[in-house]
Amino acid sequence: MARYGMALDYKNCINCKACEVACKEENGILLGADKHRIWVGVNDIRGQWPNLDIASSFFQPSQCQHCEDAPCEEVCPTQATFTNEHGVVLVDADKCILCTYCMTACPYDARYIDDRTMTVDKCTFCSDTRLVRGEITTACQNTCPTKVRTFGDLDDPDSEISVLLRNREHFSLKENLGTKPKLFYLT
Amino acid sequence: MKLHDLIPYRENISFGFEKTPVTIVLAGITIGLILFYLYGVANFFAHGHHAYNVTREHPWGFLVASYEFFVAVAMGSIVTASSGIFFDLHVIKPLIKRLLVFGLLSLFAGFTAFLFEVGHPITMVIYTALSGNVTSALFWLGVFYPLFMLFTMLTFISYAEKVGPTKLFALFAIIFANSSVLTAGSIFGLLNTRLFSSGIFYQIEFMATAILGGIFLLTLITVMFKRDEFIEAVVALKKVSIAILSLLLIMYIVRYLTGIYGSVPGKVEAIQHIYHSTNFIVFELGLGIIFPLFVVAFGSHKKIGAFCIASFFGLVGIMFSRINLVEGIQVVPLQTMKIKEYQEVPSLITSYTPSITELGIGVGAIGVFILFMFIAERVLELDDEL
Numbered sequence: 373m374a375r376y377g378m379a380l381d382y383k384n385c386i387n388c389k390a391c392e393v394a395c396k397e398e399n400g401i402l403l404g405a406d407k408h409r410i411w412v413g414v415n416d417i418r419g420q421w422p423n424l425d426i427a428s429s430f431f432q433p434s435q436c437q438h439c440e441d442a443p444c445e446e447v448c449p450t451q452a453t454f455t456n457e458h459g460v461v462l463v464d465a466d467k468c469i470l471c472t473y474c475m476t477a478c479p480y481d482a483r484y485i486d487d488r489t490m491t492v493d494k495c496t497f498c499s500d501t502r503l504v505r506g507e508i509t510t511a512c513q514n515t516c517p518t519k520v521r522t523f524g525d526l527d528d529p530d531s532e533i534s535v536l537l538r539n540r541e542h543f544s545l546k547e548n549l550g551t552k553p554k555l556f557y558l559t
Numbered sequence: 560m561k562l563h564d565l566i567p568y569r570e571n572i573s574f575g576f577e578k579t580p581v582t583i584v585l586a587g588i589t590i591g592l593i594l595f596y597l598y599g600v601a602n603f604f605a606h607g608h609h610a611y612n613v614t615r616e617h618p619w620g621f622l623v624a625s626y627e628f629f630v631a632v633a634m635g636s637i638v639t640a641s642s643g644i645f646f647d648l649h650v651i652k653p654l655i656k657r658l659l660v661f662g663l664l665s666l667f668a669g670f671t672a673f674l675f676e677v678g679h680p681i682t683m684v685i686y687t688a689l690s691g692n693v694t695s696a697l698f699w700l701g702v703f704y705p706l707f708m709l710f711t712m713l714t715f716i717s718y719a720e721k722v723g724p725t726k727l728f729a730l731f732a733i734i735f736a737n738s739s740v741l742t743a744g745s746i747f748g749l750l751n752t753r754l755f756s757s758g759i760f761y762q763i764e765f766m767a768t769a770i771l772g773g774i775f776l777l778t779l780i781t782v783m784f785k786r787d788e789f790i791e792a793v794v795a796l797k798k799v800s801i802a803i804l805s806l807l808l809i810m811y812i813v814r815y816l817t818g819i820y821g822s823v824p825g826k827v828e829a830i831q832h833i834y835h836s837t838n839f840i841v842f843e844l845g846l847g848i849i850f851p852l853f854v855v856a857f858g859s860h861k862k863i864g865a866f867c868i869a870s871f872f873g874l875v876g877i878m879f880s881r882i883n884l885v886e887g888i889q890v891v892p893l894q895t896m897k898i899k900e901y902q903e904v905p906s907l908i909t910s911y912t913p914s915i916t917e918l919g920i921g922v923g924a925i926g927v928f929i930l931f932m933f934i935a936e937r938v939l940e941l942d943d944e945l
Contacts, residue, residue: 450682469678470677472618476750480893
């Protein structure tokens with residue numbers, strides 16, 4: 373069984389936000405500042421003119437980390453949040469009671485409320501639009517002009533993502549919390 | 560078996576009351592609060608969760624704080640009463656039935672706020688039973704509360720009608736009351752992500768303030784309704800409150816020091832933001848802890864007039880402790896690098912002010928609680944033959 377993850381060569385990101393648009397378009401995300409499954413973080417240049425640290429400025433695309441030990445899943449009282457057989461953390465809207473405990477527990481602020489269903493929504497790695505058809509891609513990955521994102525099976529030693537993670541140094545966000553994210557930032 | 564054998568209701572039920580300045584003012588405040596509650600509920604049905612000021616970064620708001628306040632008063636009342644039964648504390652005897660009923664009613668008042676916090680309460684009941692998650696503190700709250708309510712009711716019936724194993728029921732009521740409040744504290748304590756509440760502080764603080772809440776409520780009732788027969792019990796409980804207030808004061812000081820020590824990112828900002836705020840210094844600490852402690856330590860040991868005023872402010876302090884908790888856990892955004900769309904720069908401190916709808920439901924629930932207590936007083940026989 374495949375176990376999906378994503379590697380991000382974040383230094384290639386140009387903050388064009390094509391990934392955000394593709395995600396919204398493909399998954400029918402509502403408009404509005406609070407409604408987004410993915411985003412691009414911006415680290416401004418540090419220092420004061422003329423002593424600017426140019427290297428400190430970068431863009432950091434992010435989204436749900438699909439943690440192996442997902443805090444959102446642990447706190448969900450009705451098991452509305454669950455990890456499927458591919459290691460993708462999903463929300464069963466029928467079981468969601470909108471207690472928003474998962475939003476409070478998620479260290480990455482990756483969840484928001486979908487005003488149509490009044491349930492909590494999040495990145496699904498395009499499970500219901502692509503993976504279900506056997507297409508091992510995501511909308512954000514497919515649209516990225518600088519190929520920041522690599523999506524694939526972490527358990528397949530020959531997959532592109534496995535090769536990348538073997539050959540490139542990488543880190544994950546907030547590793548100290550023990551969440552074991554499946555998003556890897558390549559350095 | 561007749562209904563009267565199960566529930567000790569009055570033969571002549573009347574909803575009139577003696578019109579004194581205190582009761583008239585209290586009636587006016589209660590009606591005002593209930594109208595405010597109804598306004599909040601009407602707004603909720605008109606606009607749903609959009610009537611709340613909660614956001615993606617600050618998903619929990621005033622209703623969570625309000626609910627946790629009522630839970631505290633419920634637990635304190637019921638543990639005090641059940642301990643009176645289980646440990647044969649004769650001094651508490653005149654209060655037992657009243658405390659058990661008011662504790663239950665406080666819980667129900669909390670539910671009137673919580674009902675509008677959870678988006679899908681019916682789904683909650685169904686799926687907590689069908690697919691409950693044992694790693695979730697909220698799930699265990701759903702397990703312990705029904706047991707807490709069940710054994711409180713059994714204790715009340717058994718004690719009032721003098722049937723069944725009263726002490727055993729009282730013991731289970733104590734166990735499940737404590738379990739419920741510890742679990743309520745754990746909802747915040749187990750949030751590893753939120754350094755403000757993560758740890759054991761809130762489990763203990765919830766338990767301590769819960770017992771204080773029960774004592775404060777009882778004192779207010781004793782003085783406002785001139786129940787002289789309760790004074791001996793209140794004086795005894797007042798002494799208990801010295802220990803609890805002192806413990807809380809020490810916990811607050813130590814927590815502040817550990818919170819700022821080493822300037823741990825995410826923790827120090829939240830601790831400083833809350834501990835330096837008016838809500839904390841004036842209401843939670845000043846009125847909620849130091850003022851009652853001062854009154855108990857230096858006031859008359861036999862009279863309870865000043866302690867009644869301290870009890871009112873003590874309850875206000877407990878309410879603010881819940882507000883500060885809910886704000887504290889969410890005040891530091893988790894993703895400071897994430898910019899909002901359209902290049903809006905994120906703040907290091909999230910902002911939240913309750914909407915009029917949230918205030919209506921959360922504060923108005925106090926009016927609902929007073930109404931419940933009034934009806935219980937009129938319908939049930941809560942006085943013991945001494």
